[in-house]
Amino acid sequence: MKTTEIAIIGGGPAGLSAAISGASSGAKVTLIDRNYSLGGQLKKQTHKFFGSQKQYASTRGFCIANILEDELKKYGDRVEILTNATVLGLYEDKVITIEQDKQYKKLKPEKIIVATGASEKFLAFPNNDLPGIYGAGAVQTLMNEYGVKPGNNVLMVGAGNIGLIVSYQLIQSGVNVKAIIDAAPQIGGYLVHASKIRRMGIPILTSYTIKYAHGKDAVEKATIWKIDENWEPIPNTEMDFDIDVICISVGLSPLADLLWQIGCKMEYIPELGGHVPIRDDNLETNISGIFIAGDVGGIEEASSAMVEGRLAGLCAAKSLGYYYGDYEEQRKDLIDQLISLRSGPVGDKIRSGLRKVII
Amino acid sequence: MRIDEHPILSFKRVEKIKFVYNGKEYVGFKGDTIASALHAAGIKILGHHPETGRARGFYCAIGNCSSCLMTVNGEPNVRICIEELKEGMVVETQKGKGRLR
Numbered sequence: 001m002k003t004t005e006i007a008i009i010g011g012g013p014a015g016l017s018a019a020i021s022g023a024s025s026g027a028k029v030t031l032i033d034r035n036y037s038l039g040g041q042l043k044k045q046t047h048k049f050f051g052s053q054k055q056y057a058s059t060r061g062f063c064i065a066n067i068l069e070d071e072l073k074k075y076g077d078r079v080e081i082l083t084n085a086t087v088l089g090l091y092e093d094k095v096i097t098i099e100q101d102k103q104y105k106k107l108k109p110e111k112i113i114v115a116t117g118a119s120e121k122f123l124a125f126p127n128n129d130l131p132g133i134y135g136a137g138a139v140q141t142l143m144n145e146y147g148v149k150p151g152n153n154v155l156m157v158g159a160g161n162i163g164l165i166v167s168y169q170l171i172q173s174g175v176n177v178k179a180i181i182d183a184a185p186q187i188g189g190y191l192v193h194a195s196k197i198r199r200m201g202i203p204i205l206t207s208y209t210i211k212y213a214h215g216k217d218a219v220e221k222a223t224i225w226k227i228d229e230n231w232e233p234i235p236n237t238e239m240d241f242d243i244d245v246i247c248i249s250v251g252l253s254p255l256a257d258l259l260w261q262i263g264c265k266m267e268y269i270p271e272l273g274g275h276v277p278i279r280d281d282n283l284e285t286n287i288s289g290i291f292i293a294g295d296v297g298g299i300e301e302a303s304s305a306m307v308e309g310r311l312a313g314l315c316a317a318k319s320l321g322y323y324y325g326d327y328e329e330q331r332k333d334l335i336d337q338l339i340s341l342r343s344g345p346v347g348d349k350i351r352s353g354l355r356k357v358i359i
Numbered sequence: 360m361r362i363d364e365h366p367i368l369s370f371k372r373v374e375k376i377k378f379v380y381n382g383k384e385y386v387g388f389k390g391d392t393i394a395s396a397l398h399a400a401g402i403k404i405l406g407h408h409p410e411t412g413r414a415r416g417f418y419c420a421i422g423n424c425s426s427c428l429m430t431v432n433g434e435p436n437v438r439i440c441i442e443e444l445k446e447g448m449v450v451e452t453q454k455g456k457g458r459l460r
Contacts, residue, residue, distance in 0.1 A: 173365060
């Protein structure tokens with residue numbers, strides 16, 4: 001059976017960073033991704049990132065994907081990259097099963113970093129299955145990766161950062177955004193994004209939810225209505241929008257199937273987006289040798305996913321005996337970066353969630 | 360439905376790729392998935408629910424939701440949102456759950 005020292009599952013911001021830090025510590029790493037190319041969701045991010053220099057602030061997401069991939073390839077023979085390779089299973093003896101090019105393969109690593117990311121949540125309303133009702137990530141993929149418009153007139157459901165950013169990107173692609181609605185009484189995303197949207201004349205309607213999607217074979221119209229402080233709809237507040245796309249941006253949940261399979265201890269933590277694994281400060285789960293990084297451990301931004309990736313890679317390599325004299329310094333620097341990214345009122349939710357799962 | 364002008368991105372559509380969808384010839388570009396090429400051609404109804412018959416389009420576009428399954432070159436249940444478009448591909452909407460041949 002093929003072996004490696006550290007296998008990393010998922011080649012997005014967390015996985016790429018984990019592979020870089022594992023390889024730079026001296027370990028042999030195998031990075032596995034189910035897509036044709038690496039970068040994960042970074043590839044469709046056209047906006048400039050926040051954070052600090054260390055997290056590539058003011059660089060556009062798709063450029064960060066290229067920077068990380070180039071950095072990883074510097075480590076030459078120590079790095080093996082498997083693309084178009086879907087991990088099917090993760091077993092007790094740490095064997096990973098993989099489907100690549102219609103072949104079934106097995107890999108036996110010494111340490112595993114799971115960086116599988118997240119999937120988009122859905123919303124319940126009548127006719128929510130009509131074609132033209134897409135996840136915000138799907139719309140981003142279609143526009144920014146393939147250069148195809150999702151439609152002509154969009155209703156965006158969700159005024160968090162993703163809803164706001166994707167609305168702006170729709171306008172950049174020449175698509176009309178009729179309105180952004182959110183059930184919460186206030187805008188969830190950063191005000192800098194919201195202001196940009198409002199300056200373009202797009203209404204952001206808070207305390208509104210979708211009542212009904214109309215259409216036979218594809219969505220043609222959406223009805224929204226206002227909700228009160230108990231989240232109950234208020235009759236006679238309905239508004240109709242003629243649209244051909246409803247974009248759903250109501251959050252993400254961790255893609256933790258592999259962690260369930262191998263038997264990691266999982267907890268339901270609403271602040272982190274769903275079921276997430278218990279882990280220690282070094283991002284190791286309760287199963288020795290299984291580490292996590294990024295959204296699979298709790299929904300956050302790509303910036304913190306990259307720092308977590310670096311930390312998991314560093315610690316996984318250390319546990320194999322690969323480290324340099326400045327290991328403690330590097331580790332402390334990464335932990336400080338995470339503390340700084342999660343500081344202030346915007347980090348309240350994350351901090352409260354993490355307190356329940358870090359042991 | 361292709362984006363022609365974009366303030367940040369440029370889409371290089373150099374190599375045309377011909378494929379057949381439900382018996383009719385269509386043209387996409389190198390770099391497309393089957394789903395992006397179909398969507399660009401205005402096709403967003405990708406199938407029907409095997410039991411209720413309700414129209415289906417994609418939802419996630421990254422291979423998670425399985426709402427875009429089609430038969431490609433005779434192979435059923437292909438997630439067309441992540442399947443690279445190739446010259447001469449034969450793409451068909453699928454009736455029912457699809458059977459392995």
